[in-house]
Amino acid sequence: DQQVKQNSPSLSVQEGRISILNCDYTNSMFDYFLWYKKYPAEGPTFLISISSIKDKNEDGRFTVFLNKSAKHLSLHIVPSQPGDSAVYFCAANSSGANSKLTFGKGITLSVRP
Amino acid sequence: NAGVTQTPKFRILKIGQSMTLQCTQDMNHNYMYWYRQDPGMGLKLIYYSVGAGITDKGEVPNGYNVSRSTTEDFPLRLELAAPSQTSVYFCASSYPTSSAYNEQFFGPGTRLTVL
Numbered sequence A: 001d002q003q004v005k006q007n008s009p010s011l012s013v014q015e016g017r018i019s020i021l022n023c024d025y026t027n028s029m030f031d032y033f034l035w036y037k038k039y040p041a042e043g044p045t046f047l048i049s050i051s052s053i054k055d056k057n058e059d060g061r062f063t064v065f066l067n068k069s070a071k072h073l074s075l076h077i078v079p080s081q082p083g084d085s086a087v088y089f090c091a092a093n094s095s096g097a098n099s100k101l102t103f104g105k106g107i108t109l110s111v112r113p
Numbered sequence B: 001n002a003g004v005t006q007t008p009k010f011r012i013l014k015i016g017q018s019m020t021l022q023c024t025q026d027m028n029h030n031y032m033y034w035y036r037q038d039p040g041m042g043l044k045l046i047y048y049s050v051g052a053g054i055t056d057k058g059e060v061p062n063g064y065n066v067s068r069s070t071t072e073d074f075p076l077r078l079e080l081a082a083p084s085q086t087s088v089y090f091c092a093s094s095y096p097t098s099s100a101y102n103e104q105f106f107g108p109g110t111r112l113t114v115l
Helices: none
Strands: A010-014 A019-025 A032-038 A045-051 A056-059 A062-067 A072-077 A086-093 A107-112 B004-007 B010-013 B019-025 B031-037 B043-051 B054-057 B064-066 B076-078 B087-094 B110-114
Touching (some): A010 A019, A019 A032, A019 A086, A032 A062, A045 A056, B019 B031, B019 B087, B043 B064
Parallel strands (some): A010 A107, B010 B110
Antiparallel strands (some): A019 A072, A032 A086, A062 A072, A086 A107, B031 B043, B031 B087
């Protein structure tokens, strides 16, 4: 039973264009959502997060949008750069859950020069 | 700060062998976690700890044991290795605050193969 779903396993975009990575969730108790980025042979690193009381959070080239009614969030990267090529994990947490995260399967983003 | 360190980086085990994956953090984080990542899958929580002397099961605890005798260390023990435990193991830590969520910091991972 996948509570966090990243249905597209991979995405390829041209450098300078927008990358849109999607994530869906099923658990209504989730109230905090995060994106982690992972390079090969390294551990995941935190990228950006959003609380369920917001619908948008922006940090430089990265913006996360949350649609609670659709149980959907997306990560926008503008403009995309070759260094953004990595695996991106969507994760979710519910308050009081000892900060335990539920992860999606990840999306491999390739940014072509 | 070194952050979260894990040893070894790689290990090959034979079926039935045992081993301990080491994890140490120097950020004085109370919370620590062990995840496994199978190919093409997300990270799944094995065990977690909210402080020294306190551990609890995650989503996939079978075949593993943990202990937390100090704030810094959170070793993961495999007693009877099985091929199904072939995976990449990540340790993570976080510091509890009043916010709804506390960012987790991950180690570089241990790649384990059981043959």
